[in-house]
Amino acid sequence: MKLPIYMDYQATTPVDPRVLAIMLPWFTEKFGNPASRSHPFGWEAEQAVEQARTQVATLIGADPREIVFTSGATESNNIAILGIARFHKTRGNHIITTVIEHKAVLDCCRHLESEGFEVTYLPVGTDGRLDPELLAAAITDRTILVSVMTANNEIGVVQPLAQIGAICRQRQVHFHTDAAQGAGKIPMDVNAMNLDLVSISGHKIYAPKGIGALYVRRRPRIRLQAVMFGGGHERGMRSGTLPTPLIVGLGEACAICSREMVEENARITALRTRMEQGIMNRLTHVELNGHPVHRLPGNLNISFAYVEGESMMMAIKDIAVSSGSACTSASLEPSYVLRALGVNEELAHTSIRFGLGRFTTEEEVDYAIATVVAAVNKLREMSPLWEMVQEGIDLDSIRWAEH
Amino acid sequence: MAYNDKVLEHYEKPRNVGSMDKNDLHVGTGMVGAPACGDVMKLQIRVNDAGVIDDAKFKTFGCGSAIASSSLVTEWIKGKTIDQALSIKNKDIAEELALPPVKIHCSVLAEDAIRSAVDDYRKKQKGGANASGA
DSSP, X not given: OOSSXXXXXXXXXXXXXXXXXXXXXXXXXXXXXXXXXSSHHHHHHHHHHHHHHHHHHHHTTOOGGGEEEESSHHHHHHHHHHHHHHHTTTTOOEEEEETTSOHHHHHHHHHHHHTTOEEEEXXXXXXXXXXXXXXXXXXXXXXXXXXXXXXXXXXXXXOOHHHHHHHHHHHTOEEEEEOTTTBTTBOOOTTTTTOSEEEEESTTTTSOTTOXXXXXXXXXXXXXXXXXXXXXXXXXXXXXXXXHHHHHHHHHHHHHHHHHHHHXXXXXXXXXXXXXXXXXXXXXXXXXXXXXXXXXTTEEEEEETTSOHHHHHHHTTTEEOEEOOGGGSSSOOOOHHHHHTTOOHHHHTTEEEEEOOTTOOHHHHHHHHHHHHHHHHHHHHTOHHHHHHHTTOOGXXXXXXXX | OOOOHHHHHHHHSOSSBSOOOTTOXXXXXXXXXXXXXXXXXXXXXXXXXXXXXXEEEEEEESOHHHHHHHHHHHHHHTTOBHHHHHTOOHHHHHHHHTOOGGGHHHHHHHHHHHHHHHHHHHHHHHHHHHHHHO
Protein backbone atom coordinates (compact mmCIF):
# COMPACT_ATOMS: atom_id res chain seq x y z
CA MET A 1 0.00 0.00 0.00
CA LYS A 2 1.31 3.42 -1.00
CA LEU A 3 1.21 6.43 1.29
CA PRO A 4 -0.26 9.00 1.39
CA ILE A 5 -3.72 7.57 0.74
CA TYR A 6 -6.05 9.69 -1.37
CA MET A 7 -9.49 10.07 0.23
CA ASP A 8 -10.62 13.34 -1.29
CA TYR A 9 -12.54 12.13 -4.36
CA GLN A 10 -15.14 14.92 -4.01
CA ALA A 11 -12.34 17.46 -4.52
CA THR A 12 -11.04 15.81 -7.66
CA THR A 13 -10.26 12.40 -9.14
CA PRO A 14 -7.27 11.03 -11.01
CA VAL A 15 -7.71 10.54 -14.75
CA ASP A 16 -8.64 6.91 -15.39
CA PRO A 17 -5.78 5.30 -17.38
CA ARG A 18 -8.37 4.09 -19.92
CA VAL A 19 -9.46 7.70 -20.40
CA LEU A 20 -5.91 8.95 -20.80
CA ALA A 21 -5.08 6.25 -23.36
CA ILE A 22 -7.95 7.32 -25.57
CA MET A 23 -7.02 10.99 -25.31
CA LEU A 24 -3.36 10.79 -26.26
CA PRO A 25 -3.51 10.58 -30.09
CA TRP A 26 -5.72 13.69 -30.12
CA PHE A 27 -2.86 15.80 -28.78
CA THR A 28 -0.33 14.94 -31.45
CA GLU A 29 -1.09 13.18 -34.72
CA LYS A 30 -4.85 13.92 -34.67
CA PHE A 31 -4.59 17.57 -33.73
CA GLY A 32 -7.10 19.08 -36.15
CA ASN A 33 -9.61 21.76 -35.27
CA PRO A 34 -13.08 20.19 -35.21
CA ALA A 35 -14.39 23.40 -36.78
CA SER A 36 -12.15 22.97 -39.85
CA ARG A 37 -14.56 21.84 -42.55
CA SER A 38 -12.09 21.86 -45.44
CA HIS A 39 -9.77 18.91 -44.72
CA PRO A 40 -9.59 15.47 -43.08
CA PHE A 41 -7.75 16.80 -39.99
CA GLY A 42 -10.87 18.73 -39.08
CA TRP A 43 -13.26 15.97 -40.13
CA GLU A 44 -11.75 13.32 -37.90
CA ALA A 45 -11.63 15.71 -34.94
CA GLU A 46 -15.26 16.65 -35.49
CA GLN A 47 -16.23 13.00 -35.63
CA ALA A 48 -14.44 12.34 -32.33
CA VAL A 49 -16.16 15.30 -30.69
CA GLU A 50 -19.55 14.09 -31.88
CA GLN A 51 -18.92 10.60 -30.55
CA ALA A 52 -18.00 12.11 -27.16
CA ARG A 53 -21.15 14.23 -27.28
CA THR A 54 -23.18 11.06 -27.67
CA GLN A 55 -21.35 9.41 -24.76
CA VAL A 56 -22.06 12.38 -22.47
CA ALA A 57 -25.70 12.52 -23.58
CA THR A 58 -26.20 8.80 -22.99
CA LEU A 59 -25.04 9.13 -19.36
CA ILE A 60 -28.02 11.36 -18.54
CA GLY A 61 -30.56 10.09 -21.07
CA ALA A 62 -30.24 13.11 -23.34
CA ASP A 63 -29.96 13.72 -27.07
CA PRO A 64 -26.38 14.49 -28.25
CA ARG A 65 -27.59 17.77 -29.76
CA GLU A 66 -28.46 18.93 -26.24
CA ILE A 67 -24.86 18.80 -24.98
CA VAL A 68 -22.63 21.90 -24.90
CA PHE A 69 -18.97 21.44 -24.01
CA THR A 70 -17.55 23.87 -21.46
CA SER A 71 -14.44 24.19 -19.31
CA GLY A 72 -16.14 22.62 -16.31
CA ALA A 73 -19.12 22.79 -13.99
CA THR A 74 -18.35 26.32 -12.81
CA GLU A 75 -18.63 27.61 -16.37
CA SER A 76 -21.71 25.46 -17.02
CA ASN A 77 -23.37 26.93 -13.93
CA ASN A 78 -22.51 30.45 -15.08
CA ILE A 79 -23.94 29.89 -18.56
CA ALA A 80 -27.09 28.26 -17.20
CA ILE A 81 -27.90 30.72 -14.44
CA LEU A 82 -26.74 34.00 -15.98
CA GLY A 83 -27.91 32.86 -19.41
CA ILE A 84 -31.45 31.98 -18.38
CA ALA A 85 -31.87 34.98 -16.13
CA ARG A 86 -30.72 37.51 -18.70
CA PHE A 87 -32.69 35.99 -21.58
CA HIS A 88 -35.93 35.76 -19.63
CA LYS A 89 -35.73 38.94 -17.56
CA THR A 90 -38.75 40.47 -19.22
CA ARG A 91 -40.82 37.48 -18.14
CA GLY A 92 -39.70 37.54 -14.51
CA ASN A 93 -36.88 38.36 -12.17
CA HIS A 94 -37.14 35.70 -9.49
CA ILE A 95 -34.70 32.82 -8.99
CA ILE A 96 -34.88 30.06 -6.39
CA THR A 97 -31.92 28.09 -5.12
CA THR A 98 -30.74 26.55 -1.83
CA VAL A 99 -28.34 27.71 0.84
CA ILE A 100 -26.08 24.68 0.40
CA GLU A 101 -25.27 25.15 -3.29
CA HIS A 102 -21.68 25.31 -4.48
CA LYS A 103 -20.16 28.79 -4.60
CA ALA A 104 -20.31 28.66 -8.40
CA VAL A 105 -24.11 28.77 -8.12
CA LEU A 106 -24.37 31.05 -5.09
CA ASP A 107 -22.00 33.63 -6.54
CA CYS A 108 -23.89 33.70 -9.86
CA CYS A 109 -27.08 34.36 -7.91
CA ARG A 110 -25.43 37.06 -5.80
CA HIS A 111 -24.23 38.71 -8.98
CA LEU A 112 -27.71 38.60 -10.48
CA GLU A 113 -29.06 40.35 -7.39
CA SER A 114 -26.86 43.28 -8.38
CA GLU A 115 -28.52 43.18 -11.82
CA GLY A 116 -31.93 43.56 -10.20
CA PHE A 117 -32.96 39.93 -9.81
CA GLU A 118 -34.51 38.61 -6.63
CA VAL A 119 -33.16 35.36 -5.27
CA THR A 120 -34.75 33.06 -2.70
CA TYR A 121 -32.22 30.87 -0.88
CA LEU A 122 -34.22 27.94 0.50
CA PRO A 123 -33.10 26.20 3.68
CA VAL A 124 -32.59 22.44 3.86
CA GLY A 125 -33.52 19.97 6.59
CA THR A 126 -31.09 18.64 9.20
CA ASP A 127 -30.46 15.72 6.84
CA GLY A 128 -29.39 18.16 4.10
CA ARG A 129 -32.39 17.57 1.82
CA LEU A 130 -34.65 20.19 0.32
CA ASP A 131 -38.36 19.76 1.06
CA PRO A 132 -40.10 19.92 -2.36
CA GLU A 133 -43.17 21.45 -0.69
CA LEU A 134 -41.03 24.36 0.43
CA LEU A 135 -39.93 24.88 -3.15
CA ALA A 136 -43.48 24.68 -4.49
CA ALA A 137 -44.54 27.35 -2.00
CA ALA A 138 -41.69 29.65 -2.99
CA ILE A 139 -42.50 29.72 -6.73
CA THR A 140 -44.30 32.89 -7.86
CA ASP A 141 -45.49 34.07 -11.27
CA ARG A 142 -42.21 36.03 -11.48
CA THR A 143 -40.04 32.92 -11.00
CA ILE A 144 -37.97 32.02 -14.05
CA LEU A 145 -35.40 29.59 -12.69
CA VAL A 146 -34.91 26.98 -10.00
CA SER A 147 -31.35 25.78 -9.40
CA VAL A 148 -30.87 22.85 -7.01
CA MET A 149 -27.73 20.75 -6.93
CA THR A 150 -27.87 17.02 -7.64
CA ALA A 151 -25.55 16.06 -4.78
CA ASN A 152 -23.67 18.20 -2.29
CA ASN A 153 -19.89 18.36 -2.44
CA GLU A 154 -19.33 18.41 1.33
CA ILE A 155 -21.95 16.08 2.74
CA GLY A 156 -22.78 14.08 -0.39
CA VAL A 157 -26.53 14.43 0.15
CA VAL A 158 -28.59 13.71 -2.97
CA GLN A 159 -31.61 15.93 -3.60
CA PRO A 160 -35.05 14.67 -4.68
CA LEU A 161 -34.57 15.81 -8.29
CA ALA A 162 -37.54 13.97 -9.77
CA GLN A 163 -39.96 15.58 -7.32
CA ILE A 164 -38.43 19.02 -7.82
CA GLY A 165 -38.47 18.52 -11.59
CA ALA A 166 -42.14 17.60 -11.58
CA ILE A 167 -43.01 20.76 -9.65
CA CYS A 168 -40.94 22.97 -11.97
CA ARG A 169 -42.46 21.44 -15.09
CA GLN A 170 -45.99 21.86 -13.77
CA ARG A 171 -45.32 25.49 -12.83
CA GLN A 172 -43.42 26.13 -16.09
CA VAL A 173 -40.20 27.24 -14.44
CA HIS A 174 -36.76 26.33 -15.80
CA PHE A 175 -34.99 23.71 -13.69
CA HIS A 176 -31.20 23.68 -13.55
CA THR A 177 -29.17 21.21 -11.54
CA ASP A 178 -25.47 21.44 -10.75
CA ALA A 179 -24.56 17.79 -11.20
CA ALA A 180 -20.80 18.22 -10.71
CA GLN A 181 -20.90 15.65 -7.91
CA GLY A 182 -23.88 13.62 -9.08
CA ALA A 183 -23.48 12.88 -12.79
CA GLY A 184 -21.73 9.57 -13.31
CA LYS A 185 -22.23 8.61 -9.65
CA ILE A 186 -25.98 8.22 -9.46
CA PRO A 187 -28.46 7.35 -12.23
CA MET A 188 -29.81 10.47 -13.95
CA ASP A 189 -32.41 10.85 -16.66
CA VAL A 190 -33.21 14.31 -17.95
CA ASN A 191 -36.66 13.27 -19.13
CA ALA A 192 -37.75 11.20 -16.15
CA MET A 193 -36.52 13.96 -13.83
CA ASN A 194 -37.72 16.89 -15.97
CA LEU A 195 -34.30 18.52 -15.97
CA ASP A 196 -33.87 21.50 -18.30
CA LEU A 197 -30.21 22.30 -17.66
CA VAL A 198 -27.53 20.06 -16.15
CA SER A 199 -23.95 21.06 -15.29
CA ILE A 200 -21.36 18.30 -15.59
CA SER A 201 -17.72 18.30 -14.48
CA GLY A 202 -15.03 16.10 -16.04
CA HIS A 203 -12.51 15.92 -13.23
CA LYS A 204 -15.02 14.53 -10.71
CA ILE A 205 -15.54 11.47 -12.92
CA TYR A 206 -11.96 10.49 -13.83
CA ALA A 207 -11.68 12.77 -16.87
CA PRO A 208 -9.18 15.66 -16.92
CA LYS A 209 -9.58 19.04 -15.26
CA GLY A 210 -10.62 21.82 -17.59
CA ILE A 211 -13.50 20.06 -19.32
CA GLY A 212 -17.18 19.87 -18.56
CA ALA A 213 -20.55 20.02 -20.22
CA LEU A 214 -23.91 21.70 -20.00
CA TYR A 215 -27.08 19.92 -20.98
CA VAL A 216 -29.61 22.34 -22.50
CA ARG A 217 -33.04 20.87 -23.28
CA ARG A 218 -34.30 21.13 -26.88
CA ARG A 219 -37.91 20.06 -26.38
CA PRO A 220 -39.38 22.26 -25.12
CA ARG A 221 -36.56 24.45 -26.28
CA ILE A 222 -34.62 26.24 -23.57
CA ARG A 223 -33.30 29.61 -24.66
CA LEU A 224 -30.47 31.43 -22.96
CA GLN A 225 -28.10 34.32 -23.51
CA ALA A 226 -24.47 33.39 -24.08
CA VAL A 227 -21.82 34.48 -21.60
CA MET A 228 -18.86 33.86 -23.94
CA PHE A 229 -18.93 35.49 -27.38
CA GLY A 230 -16.92 34.59 -30.45
CA GLY A 231 -17.08 32.13 -33.30
CA GLY A 232 -20.51 30.81 -32.43
CA HIS A 233 -19.40 27.31 -31.48
CA GLU A 234 -21.75 24.99 -29.62
CA ARG A 235 -24.91 26.47 -31.14
CA GLY A 236 -23.75 29.92 -30.08
CA MET A 237 -23.97 29.02 -26.42
CA ARG A 238 -20.24 28.67 -25.87
CA SER A 239 -17.79 30.12 -28.34
CA GLY A 240 -14.20 28.97 -28.31
CA THR A 241 -12.26 26.24 -30.13
CA LEU A 242 -13.25 22.82 -28.88
CA PRO A 243 -10.43 21.05 -26.98
CA THR A 244 -10.67 17.71 -28.77
CA PRO A 245 -8.41 15.66 -26.44
CA LEU A 246 -10.29 16.83 -23.34
CA ILE A 247 -13.67 16.25 -24.96
CA VAL A 248 -12.68 12.75 -26.07
CA GLY A 249 -11.56 12.11 -22.48
CA LEU A 250 -14.84 13.35 -21.02
CA GLY A 251 -16.78 11.17 -23.47
CA GLU A 252 -14.84 8.06 -22.52
CA ALA A 253 -15.16 8.85 -18.79
CA CYS A 254 -18.94 9.13 -19.21
CA ALA A 255 -19.07 5.88 -21.19
CA ILE A 256 -17.20 4.09 -18.41
CA CYS A 257 -19.59 5.52 -15.80
CA SER A 258 -22.61 4.44 -17.84
CA ARG A 259 -21.21 0.93 -18.17
CA GLU A 260 -19.85 0.39 -14.67
CA MET A 261 -21.99 2.55 -12.39
CA VAL A 262 -24.05 -0.23 -10.83
CA GLU A 263 -21.07 -2.39 -10.02
CA GLU A 264 -18.87 0.49 -8.94
CA ASN A 265 -21.52 1.97 -6.65
CA ALA A 266 -21.99 -1.39 -4.93
CA ARG A 267 -18.26 -1.67 -4.32
CA ILE A 268 -17.77 1.91 -3.10
CA THR A 269 -20.88 1.81 -0.91
CA ALA A 270 -19.53 -1.34 0.75
CA LEU A 271 -16.21 0.40 1.42
CA ARG A 272 -17.95 3.44 2.85
CA THR A 273 -20.10 1.27 5.11
CA ARG A 274 -16.98 -0.55 6.27
CA MET A 275 -15.28 2.74 7.06
CA GLU A 276 -18.31 4.25 8.78
CA GLN A 277 -18.87 1.20 10.96
CA GLY A 278 -15.16 0.76 11.63
CA ILE A 279 -14.99 4.28 13.03
CA MET A 280 -18.37 4.33 14.80
CA ASN A 281 -17.73 1.01 16.53
CA ARG A 282 -14.42 2.15 17.97
CA LEU A 283 -15.18 5.73 18.99
CA THR A 284 -17.91 7.49 20.95
CA HIS A 285 -19.16 11.06 20.39
CA VAL A 286 -18.92 10.71 16.62
CA GLU A 287 -21.68 11.93 14.29
CA LEU A 288 -22.45 11.39 10.62
CA ASN A 289 -23.31 14.63 8.81
CA GLY A 290 -25.99 14.47 6.13
CA HIS A 291 -28.65 11.92 5.23
CA PRO A 292 -27.51 8.34 5.99
CA VAL A 293 -29.00 6.83 2.81
CA HIS A 294 -29.64 9.59 0.25
CA ARG A 295 -25.97 10.35 -0.30
CA LEU A 296 -23.19 9.71 -2.79
CA PRO A 297 -21.68 6.22 -2.41
CA GLY A 298 -18.21 7.67 -1.83
CA ASN A 299 -19.00 10.39 0.71
CA LEU A 300 -18.50 10.03 4.45
CA ASN A 301 -18.66 13.27 6.45
CA ILE A 302 -18.12 12.81 10.15
CA SER A 303 -17.82 15.13 13.14
CA PHE A 304 -15.42 13.96 15.83
CA ALA A 305 -16.56 15.90 18.89
CA TYR A 306 -13.86 17.68 20.94
CA VAL A 307 -11.21 17.24 18.23
CA GLU A 308 -10.63 20.25 15.98
CA GLY A 309 -10.63 19.39 12.28
CA GLU A 310 -7.35 20.91 11.22
CA SER A 311 -5.33 19.32 14.01
CA MET A 312 -7.10 16.07 13.10
CA MET A 313 -5.90 16.39 9.50
CA MET A 314 -2.37 16.97 10.76
CA ALA A 315 -2.62 13.85 12.89
CA ILE A 316 -3.76 11.74 9.94
CA LYS A 317 -1.40 13.34 7.46
CA ASP A 318 -0.95 10.08 5.55
CA ILE A 319 -4.60 10.30 4.54
CA ALA A 320 -5.64 13.12 2.21
CA VAL A 321 -9.04 14.40 3.34
CA SER A 322 -10.70 17.78 3.83
CA SER A 323 -12.39 19.46 6.76
CA GLY A 324 -15.30 21.79 7.46
CA SER A 325 -13.21 23.45 10.11
CA ALA A 326 -12.73 27.20 9.95
CA CYS A 327 -8.99 26.82 10.28
CA THR A 328 -8.76 25.30 6.83
CA SER A 329 -10.32 28.32 5.19
CA ALA A 330 -9.20 31.90 4.90
CA SER A 331 -12.47 33.17 6.34
CA LEU A 332 -12.19 31.51 9.77
CA GLU A 333 -15.86 30.59 9.42
CA PRO A 334 -16.77 26.94 9.67
CA SER A 335 -18.52 25.26 6.73
CA TYR A 336 -21.69 27.09 5.63
CA VAL A 337 -23.11 23.77 4.45
CA LEU A 338 -22.86 22.15 7.88
CA ARG A 339 -24.21 25.31 9.52
CA ALA A 340 -27.19 25.17 7.15
CA LEU A 341 -27.94 21.66 8.42
CA GLY A 342 -28.11 23.06 11.93
CA VAL A 343 -24.83 21.43 12.95
CA ASN A 344 -23.58 23.68 15.76
CA GLU A 345 -20.40 25.63 15.18
CA GLU A 346 -18.46 23.54 17.65
CA LEU A 347 -19.23 20.31 15.78
CA ALA A 348 -18.71 21.97 12.41
CA HIS A 349 -15.13 22.68 13.48
CA THR A 350 -14.61 18.96 14.06
CA SER A 351 -15.89 17.62 10.74
CA ILE A 352 -13.82 15.59 8.32
CA ARG A 353 -14.88 14.61 4.79
CA PHE A 354 -13.62 11.24 3.62
CA GLY A 355 -14.10 10.84 -0.13
CA LEU A 356 -13.82 7.31 -1.49
CA GLY A 357 -13.67 6.46 -5.17
CA ARG A 358 -12.77 4.19 -8.04
CA PHE A 359 -9.26 3.39 -6.86
CA THR A 360 -9.90 3.13 -3.10
CA THR A 361 -9.05 -0.31 -1.70
CA GLU A 362 -10.22 -2.21 1.36
CA GLU A 363 -6.65 -2.18 2.66
CA GLU A 364 -6.63 1.63 2.47
CA VAL A 365 -9.94 1.84 4.28
CA ASP A 366 -8.69 -0.40 7.10
CA TYR A 367 -5.50 1.62 7.41
CA ALA A 368 -7.55 4.82 7.52
CA ILE A 369 -9.85 3.47 10.24
CA ALA A 370 -6.89 2.55 12.46
CA THR A 371 -5.17 5.89 11.84
CA VAL A 372 -8.31 7.93 12.52
CA VAL A 373 -9.14 6.06 15.73
CA ALA A 374 -5.60 6.48 17.08
CA ALA A 375 -5.54 10.18 16.15
CA VAL A 376 -8.89 10.94 17.77
CA ASN A 377 -7.88 9.15 20.98
CA LYS A 378 -4.57 11.02 21.09
CA LEU A 379 -6.13 14.42 20.42
CA ARG A 380 -8.94 13.85 22.92
CA GLU A 381 -6.30 13.20 25.58
CA MET A 382 -5.02 16.68 24.74
CA SER A 383 -8.47 18.27 24.58
CA PRO A 384 -9.69 20.30 27.58
CA LEU A 385 -13.24 19.85 26.30
CA TRP A 386 -12.95 16.07 26.33
CA GLU A 387 -11.56 16.26 29.88
CA MET A 388 -14.51 18.35 31.02
CA VAL A 389 -17.00 15.99 29.40
CA GLN A 390 -15.31 13.07 31.15
CA GLU A 391 -15.69 14.95 34.43
CA GLY A 392 -19.40 15.28 33.73
CA ILE A 393 -19.36 19.01 33.00
CA ASP A 394 -21.99 20.25 30.56
CA LEU A 395 -20.06 22.39 28.06
CA ASP A 396 -23.18 24.39 27.28
CA SER A 397 -23.29 25.53 30.91
CA ILE A 398 -19.95 27.32 30.55
CA ARG A 399 -19.82 30.98 29.61
CA TRP A 400 -17.12 31.00 26.96
CA ALA A 401 -15.28 34.15 26.04
CA GLU A 402 -15.93 34.15 22.29
CA HIS A 403 -13.22 35.93 20.41
CA MET B 1 -1.49 24.79 4.53
CA ALA B 2 2.17 23.98 4.78
CA TYR B 3 3.41 24.36 8.33
CA ASN B 4 6.62 25.71 9.70
CA ASP B 5 8.93 23.01 11.12
CA LYS B 6 8.73 24.45 14.64
CA VAL B 7 4.94 24.20 14.66
CA LEU B 8 5.14 20.64 13.37
CA GLU B 9 7.76 19.73 15.97
CA HIS B 10 5.60 21.00 18.85
CA TYR B 11 2.52 19.43 17.33
CA GLU B 12 4.16 16.03 16.92
CA LYS B 13 5.84 16.11 20.34
CA PRO B 14 3.81 18.48 22.48
CA ARG B 15 5.52 19.42 25.78
CA ASN B 16 3.75 19.31 29.11
CA VAL B 17 0.37 17.94 28.07
CA GLY B 18 -1.74 17.15 31.11
CA SER B 19 -3.57 18.49 34.11
CA MET B 20 -2.80 19.46 37.68
CA ASP B 21 -5.17 19.56 40.63
CA LYS B 22 -7.13 22.74 40.05
CA ASN B 23 -8.05 22.93 43.75
CA ASP B 24 -4.39 23.12 44.80
CA LEU B 25 -3.70 26.62 46.17
CA HIS B 26 -0.38 26.72 44.35
CA VAL B 27 -1.98 25.96 41.01
CA GLY B 28 -3.45 28.61 38.76
CA THR B 29 -5.76 27.51 35.94
CA GLY B 30 -6.53 29.57 32.88
CA MET B 31 -9.11 28.61 30.27
CA VAL B 32 -9.48 30.80 27.21
CA GLY B 33 -11.20 30.60 23.83
CA ALA B 34 -14.54 29.03 22.90
CA PRO B 35 -15.56 25.75 21.28
CA ALA B 36 -17.67 27.63 18.73
CA CYS B 37 -14.56 29.50 17.59
CA GLY B 38 -12.64 26.28 17.13
CA ASP B 39 -10.07 26.77 19.87
CA VAL B 40 -9.98 26.39 23.63
CA MET B 41 -6.76 26.44 25.65
CA LYS B 42 -6.37 25.34 29.24
CA LEU B 43 -3.09 26.37 30.84
CA GLN B 44 -2.11 25.50 34.39
CA ILE B 45 0.84 26.83 36.38
CA ARG B 46 2.19 25.71 39.73
CA VAL B 47 3.96 28.48 41.65
CA ASN B 48 6.38 27.68 44.46
CA ASP B 49 6.93 29.70 47.61
CA ALA B 50 9.68 31.70 45.91
CA GLY B 51 7.14 32.93 43.36
CA VAL B 52 8.63 30.86 40.57
CA ILE B 53 6.58 28.75 38.16
CA ASP B 54 8.02 25.29 38.75
CA ASP B 55 5.56 23.38 36.57
CA ALA B 56 3.15 24.08 33.71
CA LYS B 57 0.62 21.88 31.92
CA PHE B 58 -1.75 22.45 29.04
CA LYS B 59 -4.61 20.92 27.14
CA THR B 60 -5.77 22.48 23.89
CA PHE B 61 -8.68 21.97 21.50
CA GLY B 62 -7.64 23.71 18.33
CA CYS B 63 -5.57 23.68 15.19
CA GLY B 64 -1.90 22.75 14.96
CA SER B 65 -0.80 26.33 15.60
CA ALA B 66 -2.93 26.57 18.71
CA ILE B 67 -1.47 23.34 20.07
CA ALA B 68 2.07 24.44 19.21
CA SER B 69 1.55 27.91 20.78
CA SER B 70 0.37 26.41 24.06
CA SER B 71 3.12 23.80 24.10
CA LEU B 72 5.74 26.50 23.52
CA VAL B 73 4.32 28.70 26.27
CA THR B 74 4.52 25.92 28.87
CA GLU B 75 8.18 25.48 27.97
CA TRP B 76 8.90 29.18 28.22
CA ILE B 77 7.19 29.93 31.52
CA LYS B 78 8.69 27.05 33.48
CA GLY B 79 11.39 28.41 35.79
CA LYS B 80 10.21 31.99 35.33
CA THR B 81 8.69 34.28 37.95
CA ILE B 82 5.10 35.33 37.47
CA ASP B 83 6.13 38.77 36.28
CA GLN B 84 8.60 37.32 33.80
CA ALA B 85 5.86 35.02 32.49
CA LEU B 86 3.49 37.95 32.11
CA SER B 87 6.07 39.76 30.00
CA ILE B 88 5.71 37.14 27.24
CA LYS B 89 3.82 38.71 24.35
CA ASN B 90 1.88 37.13 21.54
CA LYS B 91 4.38 38.65 19.11
CA ASP B 92 7.20 36.59 20.70
CA ILE B 93 5.18 33.39 20.26
CA ALA B 94 4.16 34.21 16.69
CA GLU B 95 7.77 35.02 15.77
CA GLU B 96 9.21 31.91 17.36
CA LEU B 97 6.71 29.68 15.49
CA ALA B 98 6.72 31.82 12.33
CA LEU B 99 2.91 31.87 12.36
CA PRO B 100 1.21 33.21 9.23
CA PRO B 101 -1.18 36.18 9.70
CA VAL B 102 -4.28 33.95 9.71
CA LYS B 103 -2.87 32.08 12.74
CA ILE B 104 -1.84 35.08 14.85
CA HIS B 105 -4.97 34.66 16.97
CA CYS B 106 -3.47 31.38 18.26
CA SER B 107 -0.56 33.28 19.78
CA VAL B 108 -2.94 35.90 21.21
CA LEU B 109 -4.89 33.10 22.84
CA ALA B 110 -1.69 31.66 24.35
CA GLU B 111 -0.77 35.04 25.83
CA ASP B 112 -4.31 35.35 27.23
CA ALA B 113 -3.95 31.88 28.72
CA ILE B 114 -0.88 32.96 30.75
CA ARG B 115 -2.76 35.99 32.06
CA SER B 116 -5.80 33.94 32.90
CA ALA B 117 -3.75 31.32 34.77
CA VAL B 118 -1.88 34.00 36.74
CA ASP B 119 -5.16 35.78 37.60
CA ASP B 120 -6.59 32.54 38.90
CA TYR B 121 -3.47 31.86 40.97
CA ARG B 122 -3.47 35.36 42.47
CA LYS B 123 -7.17 35.19 43.27
CA LYS B 124 -6.63 31.88 45.03
CA GLN B 125 -3.69 33.20 47.02
CA LYS B 126 -5.74 36.17 48.16
CA GLY B 127 -8.72 34.02 48.97
CA GLY B 128 -6.50 31.44 50.66
CA ALA B 129 -4.83 34.12 52.83
CA ASN B 130 -8.22 35.48 53.83
CA ALA B 131 -9.41 31.99 54.61
CA SER B 132 -6.43 31.25 56.83
CA GLY B 133 -6.74 34.66 58.50
CA ALA B 134 -10.38 34.10 59.34
